[in-house]
Amino acid sequence: MSVYGGKEMAAAFRTVRKNTIQIAEDIPEDKYGFVPAPGVRPVGKTLMHMAASPTLWPELAKLTTYVGFDFTALRERFATEEAKTLTKTQTLELLQTEGEKFATWLESLTDEFLAVGVMDGDGKTVKTRFERILGAKEHEMHHRGQLMLVQRMLGITPHLTKQTEERLKQLRAAKA
Secondary structure, X not given: XXXXXXXXXXXXXXXXXXXHHXXXXXXXXXXXXXXXXXXOOOHHHHHHHHHHHHHHHHHHOOOOEXXXXXXXXXXXXXXXXXXXXXXXHHHHHHXXXXXXXXXXXXXXXXXXXXXXXXXXXXXXXXXXXXXXXHHHHXXXXXXXXXXXXXXXXXXXXXXXHHHHHHHHHHXXXXXX
């Protein structure tokens, strides 16, 4: 029996995506072209990357080995999706719809499916589907951290920081 399976992964991903959407809402549309450093995606492209990334998992999760899998072709197909230029409204809608599709898919995954080992392209390393699919949430949190730093660069206090500061304020008031 698993204590953390598809349903729990879906709930956790929904929380992560909700916070990503809040960041996307908090950054003004005229800052979606902001590039924080050379070689880094602009804000809008980072959000597009985050919206599109989970779409890869249903295809990858069917595999039991990555040996011989053409990740270059997959990456090129993915880059085509990422290259699209969307308005802020379209970006928010894509984050919502693709996030919910992915979460719904996660809910459908059985413990047996998640327990299957998948061989890395090196032909040596095996990780379970659970470990690999959990990487989707980790990937989103990685980019969300980048966007929180971008918010600071733009003079925006991230919503999670505001929430933490408010809780601390309430705790101090209750203690006093």
